[in-house]
Amino acid sequence: MRKQIIFCKIALAKICGKGKILILKKTIFNIVKFVIYLCIGGFLLWFVYRNYDMKEIKATLGQGINYWWLLLSMVIGLLSHFSRTIRWQMLIEPIEKKTRLSNTFFAVMIGYFANLLIPRMGEISRCGVLSRYENISVSKLIGTVVVERLSDLIMLLFCIALVLGLQFNLVSDFLSENTDFSSFAQLFTSVWTYVILLSIVLALRLLKKWFAKTSPYKKLKGLWAKFSEGFLAVKNIKNKWAFVLHTLFIWLMYFFMIYVSFFAFEFTSHLSLIAGLTTFVLGSLGMVAPVQGGMGPWHFMVIAxxxxxxxxxNEGAAFALIVWSSVNAMIVLMGLISLIVLPLINREKT
Structure with a gap:
């Protein structure tokens, strides 16, 4: 049996070549990852909706949906992505050059689309796409994306603090009534959590001296230098206030994507701005889960x-299902358009 496997590998290598075999393996691996994550997301979505009566949800949706508000939500989402594109350009320019707006925008949309296929793949994907069409080091681009994500993390923490300040009693009651959150919080107060983390740090320190003598370390050191250059690009931005304003605008648009969706349904049209902010923030926490588009956790957080x-x-379940579907439909559409258009506008580089 072993000889047959070796013979098949040799035959495949002669037919396709080593490079094509590696591409084939990588493609199969990505397909497997996509299926696994999709199954996880599908299970979580089923788990959230398992106790709901789908007939009642359909009846709720049959009462009427104003799709113009959902369309406006999609347009607002595109505005946030466009602002993210300009902000990313501002980070890239100090380390290389000013990239084409069209290439950068389509790369961003492909990144969002890739996240729906394989969670957390989007950040690498958009760097790879832009690197191909703008001839910029992927490592440097990843450094700029890390800066972006740190900026977004600061904004998320600010929004959480704002919600806690405005709705502390309401949110604390919500967290205490959901045992899942209580058990999650216990993870950070457990002594064993910190013992494990300390053990990992000590093991890494011991391995560092040995690893520093190997050739992969030298390669990683070179990649780290490029990554650091991209990460530190924030210091050399020409207009730092513009960067801050774009960050604020992106998150303001994220909030309005949820808030304007309230008006698409009669049962949520009366909700206030604070209700919209709370829904947006707690829903954002659900997006942290490593599944496509927060499938399942986002729905749970929004419904709760x-x-x-x-x-x-049932009304909350209907709202979460339709809003999530509309937002991700826009991402899929723009992602597919970007995949088609990018090679056409870069024919000389393709």
Missing amino acids: TLQMYGIVE
Whole structure:
């Protein structure tokens, strides 16, 4: 059996060549990852909706949806992505050059699309796409993306603090009533958590001296230098206030994507700006889960948040299902358009 496997590998190598075999393996690996993550996301979505009566949800949706508000939500989402494109350009320019707006925008949209296929793949994908068409080091681009994500993390923490300040009693009651959050919080207060982390740090320190003598370390050191250059690009931005304003605008648009969706449904149209902010922030926490588009966790967080404001479960479930689908439909559409258009506008580089 072993000889047959070796013979098949040799035959395949002669037919396709080593490079094509590596591409084939990588493609198969990505397909397997996509299927696994999709199954996880599908299971979580089923788990969230398993106790809901789908007939009642359909009946709720049959009461009427104003799709113009959902369309406006999609347009607002595109505005946030366009602003993210300009912000990314501002980070790239100090380390290399000013990239073409079209290439950068389509790379960003492909990144969002890739995240729906394989979670957390989008950041690498958009760097790879832009590197191909703008001839910029991928490592440097990843450094700029890390700066972006740190900026977004600061904004998320700010929004969480704002919600806690405005709705502390409501949010604390919500967290205490959901045992899943209590058990998650215990993870950070457990002594064993810190013992494991300390053990990992000590093991890495011991391995560092040995690893520093190997050739992969030298290669990684060179990649780290490029990554650091991209990461430190934030110091050399020409207009730092513009960078801050774009960051604020991106998150303001994220918030309005949720808030304007309230008006698409009669049962949520009366909710306030604070309700929209709370729904947006707690829903964002659900997006942290490593599944496509927060499938499942996002729905759970949004449904639970809407219940705090008097929206019954079936109505909240219908809202979460439609809003999530509309937002991700826009990402899929723009992602596919970007994949088609990018090679056409860069024919000489393709």
